[in-house]
Amino acid sequence: MLVISFNSAFAQQDVTLRVLVNSKEKGTPVVGAQVMLLNYNAEGKAGKIQYGGVTNNDGLYEFSNVDPGHYQLKVTFIGYKTFTEPITIQKGRRIIEKVKLATDVAQLNEIVVQSERKVTTGEAGITKINSGDLGHIPTPGTGGDLASYLQTLPGVVSSGDRGGSLHIRGGTPTQNKVLVDNLPIIKPFHISSLFSAFPEKSIKTVDLYAGGFGSKYLGATSAVIDVNLRPGNMREFEGSAAVSPYMVSVQMEGPVEEDHQSLMFMGRKSVINQTAPIFSGEQGAINFYDATVRYSYQGNNYTCNVTGIQTFDRGQINPNRELGLSWRNTAIGARCLGYDEIYKHPVELTIGYSNYQNGESTQDKTERSSGRTQVFAKVNHKQDIWGIPINYGFGFNYSVYSAVLAERFTDLKSFHDENPIFKLHISSVWEPNDYLSIQTGLGSQSIIQLAPTIEPRLRIAIRPDGTNKQKISIAAGRYYQMMSGLTDQRDAGTVFTVFKPNLGKANPQEALHGILGYQQYIGNYFKANVEGYIKDYKNISVSKWTPVATLNTKTALADGLAYGFDVRLEYQKNPMYFYLGYGWSKVKYEASTDDLGAWIDEPVFSYYPAYDQRHKLNAVASYRFAGFTASANWELSSGKPYTRIFGFDLSLNVPWEQPLNNSGTAKIFYSRPYNERLPMYHRLDISLERSFQLSPQLSLNAKVGIINAYNRENIFYFDVSSLQRVNQMPRMPYVSIQTQFN
C-alpha cells in the first residue's frame, strides 16, 4: 500500500512536480488518485516507488524536494485505466503535469474497500464520504442524500425525522460548522431530516470531522462537515429529471468551453405536502426546496469555482400544533486555486457571502426571527521554512447578527450586532519514516473585545507495520467559537435558534477534544475501525428552566462532557455491500442550579440533555443482482432523555385572587429535568432500484421503497403544550423515477 514520504526534512533540491489528474470523459478532477514516481532499474524498467501521494479535492498532488533524475510517472485509481509516462525531473524547476485518466468499465465491478476514497475512516475523527456511499442508503428520492447518510454514522444523533438538526458527538447543531467549497452554510439540512442541500449527484467528496479537526478549521467547537461539490461536465451536456412522492428535481450541466469552463444547475422542490395524505395518510405540513448553481473554470495554471446555493424550509414539526418554523440559506462564493510554476506552492483564495435567516410564528401570530450574515475572505498557502513545509492561512469574517424576539427568549431583547473576526492558522506534517506521521497546528481567532484565542491542534498516525493495513491514530486540540446558538431545548417541537455573537462580555464557547482510533484491514474486502473520544465543552448557552412549562425562559451557561466509542465494520465485495456501525456515548451537562433555575436541592445540577443517546446501531446492506440493486438500512437506538410532567394546576394568586371568583392560571409542572427516557427507536428502510438504458443517450432509473417498512410508531417527543405524543414518520411507501440524458 502506498505511503506518502518526504525524502528529507531539509530542502536540498527545491524541485516541485505538480500533477493535475482529470477524468478523460468528463474533464473533471479525479480525487484520491494514487500518484507515484517510480525509478528505473538496470533493465530500464520501472522499479520501486520513490515518491507518492494521493490527489486532493482539486485532483492535484504536489511532489516536493524530489531528487533530479528520470522517473516513471504512474497514476492509478479504481475504475480508471492506469496512466504511465516517463518524466525527467531537473534541478531547480517546477513542473505542472496534466494527466487524463480514462474510465475502465471492467474495474468498476471490483470495488474494494481498500481504495483510497473508500477509506471511510482511518484518521481519528474523520469520515471520508464519496457520492457512491450515499447511494447505499434507501432515500425516498432518486439517489442518496448526505442527511440520510450522516444519520447512519455512530455519534450522529438526529432530533427526529423533522427539524433538520444533527448533533455530532455531544455537540449541538450550532457547534458544528458546515462548509461548501469553503463557503459557510448555517443549516443546510431540510425540515424533513431525510434530506439536505446535498444530493448524491452534486457531491464530489465530503469530509466529516466528528472532532479533533486541524487548525485550518476555526470557529466550531464540535464538528466540521466539509462538502466539496463536483464541477459540471466539461466535455458533454448531461441532465436528469426525477419525481418521487417527496420531491421533484432537475439537474443540468455541460461545457461552456470544452475542457475549460462548465456550468451546472441542480434544483429540488418538495411535493410531500400534496402526496403525504395519499401515501401515508398523514398531513405533510412541510415545504422545502434547494437550488445550486456552479460555474467552474479550469485554466492552464489555476482553477476557479463559483458556487451559488439557496435553501428554503417551512413547516411544522408537530402538524397538530400551530407553530410554524422557517429557515433560509443564501450563499455565493468563489474559490480559486493557483498552481502556476511561479508559485512555490499552490495558493488558494476564497471569498464569499452567506446569509441565514430563521423564524417562528405561533398561534397568536407572534413572529420571531433571527439570522446571521457573513462576508468573508481567506487565503491558504504553504511555505518551506528550514526545509519544513508549513501550511498557513489567514482569513477575515465579518458577521452581522440580528434578531427580533418576543416571549420565548425574554432575557434577550431584539438586537443587531456586528462582529469582525480575524483568523490565522499554521500547521505542518512531519513524517520521519513509514511508521509515523505527526501533524501539528495552531489556530487563532481574534475579535476586538477579546484577546486572540490560542488553539493548538495535534494529529498523529502510527502504522505498526509501515503500511496502511493497520493504523493507530490520535487527535487532540482546543477549540473556540465566537458565536452561540440559543434554542429552547425543553421544547423539541421547535428548532428556532437565536444567533448571538460573543462581543467580549463573556468567555467564548470552548472545547477540548481527544480521540484515539484503531483501524484494521482484513483481506481486500473487510475493514474494522474502533474509535474512542472525549469532548469537554465550556460556556455553552442553554435555556434556563422553570418548574412550570411556560414559554418564558432566560439563558444560563453550562459545561458539558461527551465521551464514548464507535465500532464500524465494513465489507464490500461485488455484488454485496454491508456495513455495521455501533456507537456508545454519554453526554452530560452541568450548571449551577441557581443560574439554571432548576428546582432541585443540589448546588450544581447535572443532567443528560435531550440528545444524549446512549446506544446507536446501524446496519446497512445492498446487493446487486440481475440489474437490480436492493438496499436496506436498519437503525436501532436507545431512547433520549425527556422531562416528565407531574401536575396540572390552576394556580391562584392568594389572597388577591379568590377561589370563587377566579379560575386561576393554568400551569403544567415538570418533574426532575431530563430524568426519564423515551422508548427505544428502530426503523427499517428498504428499496429496490433498476436502471434501463432506453437509448445510448437516454436512461431511466426506477426505484421503489418503503421508509419505516414495519410501521414502527417511533416517538418524536411529547408536546407539553398540547399534551400529545408526537410520533415520527409512519410507513411511507414511494416510487421514484429518474430520466437521464447525455
Added chain:
Amino acid sequence: MNFRKPPIFVLLSALLITVFLAVSCDNTLHPFNKDKGLYSVYGYLDIDSDVNYIRIKDLNMPFVEDSTRKIDAKVRLTNERNEVSQTLTDSVVEFEGLYTHNFRTTLDINPDTKYQLTVKRSDGKVATATATTPRIADTNVDPLNADCRTPITVRFKPVLKKADLYVRIGFEYRNKKYWVNPFLQTRKDEPELIYMRFTPQDIIAKIFSDDRGRPTIACYQLSSKIFYVDYIHYGPDFNQGSSSDTLDIPGGAGKFGGLYNRRFHFPIDTTNLCRICKSIN
C-alpha cells in the same frame, strides 16, 4: 496483529436476534408522573370570616372538562389546638368549561392557631397542608390630627417580620380614594414591632408630584380629613408556599395560610399651611 475474518453469518445472526428483541420492546410512553403530585391547595383562613373557601385541584387531571367535573378528594380541616375538625363540602364553580372545586369551611378560625388541612384520595393517599394564623396585632397612630407636614408613626405589634404585613395608606381626593404602600421599618430593641413613619404630604406626593418629587396638591385640597390604613396580617408560614411535604414543590403548587384583613383610619389637620398660596395647582 492478525485477525481472522469474522464469519458474516455470525454477524447477520446477531443482527437478526437484535432486530427481534428490538421489535418486541415496549413502545408506550408514560409522560405523567402520577406518583409525585396529588393535589394543589389554594386559599386562606381568615380570622374575621365566618366562611372560608379553599380551592383543591387534582394535579393528575388535565385541563379537560370531563376530567375536572368531579374530584376524588375528601377534605378535612382540624384545629390543632383544640382538635376540633370539620369535613369540608365542595362548591363547584365552572369557568369556561373548566370545573373548579372550592371546599367550604365554617370552622372557627382563631388567632395564633395552627390548622391542618388533609386531602385524602380514595386509594388512601393523603396530601396535607398547614396554616398558622397570626396573633392579632395592636395598632397605634401617633399623633392624631397631625398637620400635613408633621410626621406620623403607625405601629403594629406583635408582628413577627415585615413580610407578614401588607399595608397601604389611603386618602381621598376629589371623592376618589388613592392608595400608597409605605415603607415598613423595624427596631432591634423591639423585635415584634413593625412601624411606618411618614407625613401626610409624603403620602400625597407618592401619587401627585412634579418632576422633582414635590407634591402638587396640599392636604387642604383633600376631599376628606381622614387617612385610611388597610392591612393584611399574614400568619408566619403564609409566604413560604405550601407547607405540605407530600406536594414537595419548592415555591408551591399551592398556597395556604392564615390571615386577617382589617382597616382603620385616623384624622389629620387639613388646615392650609401656606397662607399666601391659594392653590398649588
